Amino acid sequence: MSHYYFLPHQRIDDMLSALKSDGYKCVAPRYHDGSIGYDDLNKSSELPWGYHDAQAPGHYEVTKTEHKHAFGFTLPTTSVKPMLFKAKENVWKVARNDEGKLAFEPIVEFEKIAVFGVRPCDLRGIEIQDRVFMENSYNDVRYVKRRENQFLIAMNCTKSHSNCFCTALGDSPFADKGFDLAMTELNDEGFVVEVGSEKGRVLLDTLNLAAASGGQAQAALSRIEAAAEAQTKTLPPIKEVEAKLMANLEHPQWDDIASRCLSCGSCTQVCPTCFCHTERDEPNVLGTETNHTREWDSCFSIDHSYTHGDTYREDTKYRYRQWLTHKFSTWRDQFRTKGCVGCGRCVTWCPVKIDVVDEINAICK
Amino acid sequence: MSAHDKLLGLAARPKVAVHKFSSCDGCQLAFINDAVSLLELSTLVDIVHFAEAGPLDEFAEVDLAIIEGSVNTKHDIHRLEMIREKAKYVLCIGACAITGGIQALRNYQDEKGLLSWQEGVYPQRTDVIIAEDLPTAKPISAYVPVDFEIPGCPITSIQLVSAVRAILFGVEPEKNVDSVCVSCKHAGITCVMVAKGEPCLGPVTANGCEALCPSLGRGCYGCFGASKYANIKALKQQFRDMGLTEQQITHKFQFINSQDAGLQGE
Known part of the structure; x- marks a missing residue:
């Protein structure tokens, strides 16, 4: 049996329900007012179906097509960073009581978040920030809590935009680690799914998905390879x-x-x-x-x-x-x-x- | 002298006055809009003059004079000098007080041009601008020394209350030095220049407004004045690349803060 599974488009909502019953808030790229960025996701119909993006230096443009895919765009405008390391937050507060003494109160806010659709470069971004905030002599308690309560569903690239350059750095638009589940979208059909953690396996078991066919798994790999080949930027080693x-x-x-x-x-x-x-x-x-x-x-x-x-x-x-x-x-x-x-x-x-x-x-x- | 040394002499319960020169009153409203903070503040200071809110004693001796508006008349100069003489510290609030504001656009006009503006604004001939009055609208600092400034058109309640709180602590109010771009990115606002082709002054404008206009899909108007180290030349070149004419570019920069030294450049 293949170690790839297949999630038809019609069953995305089942996956979202399973995540919700595990207590996760689901977040995914969504279209809003000319751009695609992360937002709360309640149902699969809210995904950016048919949307494509074009990017160039200082240029970003989104167009709607009739294609039946949810991840036909390249990258959301923001990475996963703001969910882990917030743009602004209170870290502690201090008050002076009637006797003049200072009372400090740490503030650590976090929630269980499942991110449906993380591009491989953004997964590597998380890996790099883990090194900064968790695997360092300095540990950020907020970041650690949020990472522990995060469920990551990677979405391999099937397209590159003209500013993409992961291949120039020796990487590829393929998620090789750091995810709970990794998926590759096949047009008009659904996703080839791979398990990356125990958490991911448990979730997938509840969905009782069929194995992906050899043809589907091969098609997924070809699509990722095509995305890699579409990148034109180069750098020295x-x-x-x-x-x-x-x-x-x-x-x-x-x-x-x-x-x-x-x-x-x-x-x-x-x-x-x-x-x-x-x-x-x-x-x-x-x-x-x-x-x-x-x-x-x-x-x-x-x-x-x-x-x-x-x-x-x-x-x-x-x-x-x-x-x-x-x-x-x-x-x-x-x-x-x-x-x-x-x-x-x-x-x-x-x-x-x-x-x-x-x-x-x-x-x- | 550092702000800290300068503020060492601040009274335990300072007297505060709020003055208005040529302006729309919008910056004083930053106080009134946040009535709870204003009431709390009134337990810490004595507000002796604030025409918009009630108390009137224009030339009382005060610790802190908060000034809104620009100087447009000879009478303004006289009144300003009196206020400065009676105040230990002067805090200027808003674009008018700091750069002359939108009315400083008159500085680019000769008498004839000004008259045609007047005819365009008022339905009948008025003596709103008297011949003996000043030919320019200028900031407070053009006539008297200023201790502290908070920019904006209008300023926000948070800015104003934080500034007064800082002065009460004996420290200089925090300055906004980063660009509006930083506020946009913090708020997750998609760049209007990159994604919508809107010419935007955000990259050279000081933040503090929480990127109000870009959050509504519009380019920044530069209400908070220049950010520190604004590269005006590079932004003007970008506007040219976007197809703006030289006149359109001039109009972009000659608006709320036309006299701001930080917004000048080729």
Whole structure:
């Protein structure tokens, strides 16, 4: 018997029901007002049936087709990151009681979330952030709780957009690990499903699915291979990129980038691996208690490099250099992994079309 | 002098005045819209002048003068100097007080042009602009020293209450330095420039409005003034690439905060 199963489109709702009865809130890519992003999913009809996307540097466009597939688009606008490492949240609060003593209260909020449709690059993004928030000397209790209560259903790519470059990093649009279930969509039919964890197996058992046929399994693999072959961006081998970026810290290209870069921070905010954050206090009017918040920060923010009285990266040139060299070089020293997954969001969502792959190639030439 | 040193002399129960110059009153409403915070604040400070809310004592000695609006008349200058003289600290609120606001567009007009604007706005001839008055609308800081500023058109209740709270703590109010793009991404708002082709000032504008316009599918109007290190040249080039004419680009930048030094550039 094949170790692949088959979930017909008509039975997606059964899977959602099974997840819900296990206490999960289901989240999936959904179409809303010109874009496809993660949102709560109550029923399969809410999936982005027939929607396709086109992405280019600084360009994103969604079109509706008559195709009968739910995952005919490439990537949702956001990654899974905001579900684990929130854009802004309260981490603790402190109040002064009548005797003047401070009482601290930690805040750890989490819920059981099943993500229906995670692209392989975003799975790798989670793997990289696990290294930052869980498998590090510093453990983030909120991130850990959310990861423990997460059910990941990977969705292998059957298409690439023109900013995709996972293959240039030596990866592929195929989910090889880090999921509970992995699926590949076959048009007009349904999904070839693979089990990736005990949790995934238990869920699948309740659905009593038929095995995928050899033809279906083969068709799924061919579709993933076609998506890989559709990628056109190339980079030197990653080890070479890592070495050359650090050997070219005064390359004239950094000035060229700085003349075009808005330093708006969009690239870092859409990145599935960026983890920088800042903390603030939000006191009440009376000044008797305060919420201590944590929110995403960016190395493009001028305050980010302000350290005991001085701003170290005053010029955009140094902020961009910090971002690129961290993501594509010093990340490995810090976490022993790559810092980029090749999703291409930083290229798509750069308002002035700066393409990270082109910039790396210009510097590593 | 650092803000901390400067605020060392703040009274335990400070006296506060709220003043208005040429403006729409929208920034003062940031106080009134959040009535609960205003009532709580009134247990910590004495509000001695705030025409919009009731108390009137325009030239009382105060610790903190909160000023809205721009300076447009000779009478404004005189009144402003009196207020400054009686106030230990001045906090300017909103685009009008900080950059001159939308009325500073008159600074680009000669007398004839101004007259034609007047005719376009008012149904009959009025003496709303008297010949002896100033030919410009300018920010408060053009005439008197200013201690603190909070930008916006209008500012938000959170900004205003947080700023006053910070001053009571003896620290400088926090400045918004990041771009609106950061707020959009935090809120999960899809970029209107990339996905909808809307020219947007968000990449060069300070955040603080929670990306109000992009959340409604529109480009940012730049109400909160320039973000720190705004690359105006690069954004103007992007607008040209999107097909905007030079005049359309000029109109984009010459709007709420036309006098903002951070929004100038080729």
